[in-house]
Amino acid sequence: MNSKPILEESEKSALYQKGMEELHKQLGSSADEYIKQLKSISEEFAWVNVAFPFGELYSRNILDLKTRELCTIAALTVQGFALPQLKLHIRAAIRCGASRPEVAEVITQMTAYCGFPAATNALLIMKDVFADESKQEE
Amino acid sequence: MNSKPILEESEKSALYQKGMEELHKQLGSSADEYIKQLKSISEEFAWVNVAFPFGELYSRNILDLKTRELCTIAALTVQGFALPQLKLHIRAAIRCGASRPEVAEVITQMTAYCGFPAATNALLIMKDVFADESKQEE
Amino acid sequence: MNSKPILEESEKSALYQKGMEELHKQLGSSADEYIKQLKSISEEFAWVNVAFPFGELYSRNILDLKTRELCTIAALTVQGFALPQLKLHIRAAIRCGASRPEVAEVITQMTAYCGFPAATNALLIMKDVFADESKQEE
Amino acid sequence: MNSKPILEESEKSALYQKGMEELHKQLGSSADEYIKQLKSISEEFAWVNVAFPFGELYSRNILDLKTRELCTIAALTVQGFALPQLKLHIRAAIRCGASRPEVAEVITQMTAYCGFPAATNALLIMKDVFADESKQEE
Amino acid sequence: MNSKPILEESEKSALYQKGMEELHKQLGSSADEYIKQLKSISEEFAWVNVAFPFGELYSRNILDLKTRELCTIAALTVQGFALPQLKLHIRAAIRCGASRPEVAEVITQMTAYCGFPAATNALLIMKDVFADESKQEE
Amino acid sequence: MNSKPILEESEKSALYQKGMEELHKQLGSSADEYIKQLKSISEEFAWVNVAFPFGELYSRNILDLKTRELCTIAALTVQGFALPQLKLHIRAAIRCGASRPEVAEVITQMTAYCGFPAATNALLIMKDVFADESKQEE
Numbered sequence: 064m065n066s067k068p069i070l071e072e073s074e075k076s077a078l079y080q081k082g083m084e085e086l087h088k089q090l091g092s093s094a095d096e097y098i099k100q101l102k103s104i105s106e107e108f109a110w111v112n113v114a115f116p117f118g119e120l121y122s123r124n125i126l127d128l129k130t131r132e133l134c135t136i137a138a139l140t141v142q143g144f145a146l147p148q149l150k151l152h153i154r155a156a157i158r159c160g161a162s163r164p165e166v167a168e169v170i171t172q173m174t175a176y177c178g179f180p181a182a183t184n185a186l187l188i189m190k191d192v193f194a195d196e197s198k199q200e201e
Numbered sequence: 202m203n204s205k206p207i208l209e210e211s212e213k214s215a216l217y218q219k220g221m222e223e224l225h226k227q228l229g230s231s232a233d234e235y236i237k238q239l240k241s242i243s244e245e246f247a248w249v250n251v252a253f254p255f256g257e258l259y260s261r262n263i264l265d266l267k268t269r270e271l272c273t274i275a276a277l278t279v280q281g282f283a284l285p286q287l288k289l290h291i292r293a294a295i296r297c298g299a300s301r302p303e304v305a306e307v308i309t310q311m312t313a314y315c316g317f318p319a320a321t322n323a324l325l326i327m328k329d330v331f332a333d334e335s336k337q338e339e
Numbered sequence: 340m341n342s343k344p345i346l347e348e349s350e351k352s353a354l355y356q357k358g359m360e361e362l363h364k365q366l367g368s369s370a371d372e373y374i375k376q377l378k379s380i381s382e383e384f385a386w387v388n389v390a391f392p393f394g395e396l397y398s399r400n401i402l403d404l405k406t407r408e409l410c411t412i413a414a415l416t417v418q419g420f421a422l423p424q425l426k427l428h429i430r431a432a433i434r435c436g437a438s439r440p441e442v443a444e445v446i447t448q449m450t451a452y453c454g455f456p457a458a459t460n461a462l463l464i465m466k467d468v469f470a471d472e473s474k475q476e477e
Numbered sequence: 478m479n480s481k482p483i484l485e486e487s488e489k490s491a492l493y494q495k496g497m498e499e500l501h502k503q504l505g506s507s508a509d510e511y512i513k514q515l516k517s518i519s520e521e522f523a524w525v526n527v528a529f530p531f532g533e534l535y536s537r538n539i540l541d542l543k544t545r546e547l548c549t550i551a552a553l554t555v556q557g558f559a560l561p562q563l564k565l566h567i568r569a570a571i572r573c574g575a576s577r578p579e580v581a582e583v584i585t586q587m588t589a590y591c592g593f594p595a596a597t598n599a600l601l602i603m604k605d606v607f608a609d610e611s612k613q614e615e
Numbered sequence: 616m617n618s619k620p621i622l623e624e625s626e627k628s629a630l631y632q633k634g635m636e637e638l639h640k641q642l643g644s645s646a647d648e649y650i651k652q653l654k655s656i657s658e659e660f661a662w663v664n665v666a667f668p669f670g671e672l673y674s675r676n677i678l679d680l681k682t683r684e685l686c687t688i689a690a691l692t693v694q695g696f697a698l699p700q701l702k703l704h705i706r707a708a709i710r711c712g713a714s715r716p717e718v719a720e721v722i723t724q725m726t727a728y729c730g731f732p733a734a735t736n737a738l739l740i741m742k743d744v745f746a747d748e749s750k751q752e753e
Numbered sequence: 754m755n756s757k758p759i760l761e762e763s764e765k766s767a768l769y770q771k772g773m774e775e776l777h778k779q780l781g782s783s784a785d786e787y788i789k790q791l792k793s794i795s796e797e798f799a800w801v802n803v804a805f806p807f808g809e810l811y812s813r814n815i816l817d818l819k820t821r822e823l824c825t826i827a828a829l830t831v832q833g834f835a836l837p838q839l840k841l842h843i844r845a846a847i848r849c850g851a852s853r854p855e856v857a858e859v860i861t862q863m864t865a866y867c868g869f870p871a872a873t874n875a876l877l878i879m880k881d882v883f884a885d886e887s888k889q890e891e
Contacts (some may be wrong), residue, residue, distance in 0.1 A: 104876045107675070108861050112869055115667050116313035123659070125306040130268055134307050137272035138279045138314045141454075143558035144833035145314075145870035168263040169272050171522050175254035176276045176283075176454040178417075179526055180559035183515070190518045242462045245537070246447050250455055253529050261521070279868075281696035282419035283456035309660050314868040316831075317664055318697035321653070328656045380738045383813070384723050388731055391805050392589035399797070401582040406544055410583050413548035414555045414590045420695035421590075421732035444539040445548050451530035452552045452559075555730075557834035585798050590730040592693075593802055594835035597791070604794045668865035677858040682820060686827035686859050690866045693828045697866075720815040721824050727806035728828045728835075 079110060082118030089121070089128065089155040097151070132156035133169050140170050140185040141177035149185055153192045163193060217248060220256030227259070227266065227293040235289070270294035271307050278308050278323040279315035287323055291330045301331055355386060358394030365397070365404065365431040373427070408432035409445050416446050416461040417453035425461055429468045439469055493524060496532030503535070503542065503569040511565070546570035547583050554584050554599040555591035563599055567606045577607060631662060634670030641673070641680065641707040649703070684708035685721050692722050692737040693729035701737055705744045715745060769800060772808030779811070779818065779845040787841070822846035823859050830860050830875040831867035839875055843882045853883060 086094040101109035121131060132155050139149040156166055166189060174182040224232040239247035259269060270293050277287040294304055304327060312320040362370040377385035397407060408431050415425040432442055442465060450458040500508040515523035535545060546569050553563040570580055580603060588596040638646040653661035673683060684707050691701040708718055718741060726734040776784040791799035811821060822845050829839040846856055856879060864872040 134275035137275040141276045148870035178452040180562035286456035316866040318700035410551035413551040424732035592728040594838035689824035689827040690831040
């Protein structure tokens, strides 16, 4: 058995390139670092992570990025275990035009769907992100 | 031990009344039926369900209702087990100004956060809601 | 490869017999039907289900059965997907001395830990169980 | 848009005050610290957390606090991700009269409903809480 | 805003075609019906479902399909809510060379990781699949 | 109430002894340390953890241990919160003959069933395990 790529490199890189553009829009300069970390674990996983959610799902012009990011924050809040990803997407939401109170409001609203523990842990992560960003702005 | 209400009825009904107004905005005429069903199970649960998420969380003027409903759809999609509530909130999202493609887009985006099975089941529910609504419009 | 039992039958049946006694305490006459259904799927699974939770976990004299059943109802409520098992354990809780309002109270309390959708679905199941039992008492 | 409180302050503070009393019963002197932390993140969230689960759900006289806390431990164990909250409620259970073996027994029983990984992680947290408390008693 | 496809059709259809080949290997003649159902809900979702898991993830030559399907059965069992998808993948596992006792064994093993309720519900689904297949073979 | 063992010691230890043999096959020399940690928390929990999954479930000769471990990795990946246990079972999978790319492949495949956040966190754990093992081999 081998693990030869199933698509021509050119085809795969079209999706990948589109995904990296999208990722930069959302994460700014931390996009490269994020992908570098994933690549150090698995080239395949890095490729699908860029190509599929960012090259395909997020790049469709049906919802604006701010709304998409708030929906992702809702999803990661109720899941409860995805706190590193929540950190990333709170930053992305702010970059895409969400205000801090809007981010806090989505997480608070989730209390009705996931209860207090998951929402509390998400708010603690949010507090860290905001504190980090305030420090960097100084 | 008794289970006497801990707040004066007047105080409790202020939150409740606010919640019912909010619930009508979102669910329209089906709000009454929804609460009637809950009351037939537990008066206490019906009260907290109206007073807390609708009287308090949803009624704060920080996010518009359409964004709130899309975030709720995101949350219920990734949880996977809350299909009756998803049905309710897809209807509410449409009432609050979301288009059908926007609802489909949020659920499709969730694939990246919950995988295909949960997203597929959410889309099947969405299809049922849209079919029901199309039938009623005829 | 074969699947020869790893313990002497005599030893295994000691755990199993203890488990069936415990199961009868909790489920009454429906215990036999429950195990018969499991056996029709998998003898192995029926054995571990009787021997492990009922022969071992539930039979330790540290908590009374009513408290154990209320804790199980709490667990199954927050999981959201285990509604057939919730039905079984609501019946068991009643058999073990819990009142109907106590069962409703545990589920309602869970709202704070799992949100409204999971708690609502659990209350709907509870309502069915209580309606069934009221019918049988007539 | 503004976010003016929807109820008169006097009404809201009735629920809040009731909730703080309840919280002190359960958490003792650490209640104030807990709420201070939440307030530093979001005044709104702190309010709903005190008013709703503690002012409303826990304060109803249908179940004794020890049983309530054991049910909450069951719920947080099976969720798997809510370990900080589990710590808090293990302390609360002990304050409300549960013995250490009873707390261990509820978590062990949960193995049947959530498997070994979630139960193991809960027991490790429990061990930390008991070690902390033993140290303070010295 | 429009939702123009982000890749040339030719590129996208390479991934899609590869995915459909893979899907046929796993599901046989029911692959077409499955995709037809998805397309009736959302063309976009049907495309990503074929292209991503089947065109990309499953088609890499690192694990044999039988092992992949058993891993998927493990995953869907512990999630608890994905019973329609479990049905599909139990059929796929059998097509890919797994024996019935092997499928039952994976689900039974999962009891240690997800508890009895999720495993019981998965075994009930498995029983249905096996009964259906036995009927068709007659 | 007392907590006298429900089975004769001799019977209980047959299951336990079988489980410890199995555990050594999978975890090697770290099996003793693992059980010692569990015993320091709860003798009962350590007993059921050895006796039930290892003495009973894993020791049946229907699936080879490598396949079993890959299925467990799949399960722990989609659960999202069981990262310490995932670490243990990645080590066990390697001991039972799985290659590093096979472990990475199972986790990557899970993306389709649990989304990217859970799979990313699992891959980060895997990277740590592989780095630890590479260091020990030097």
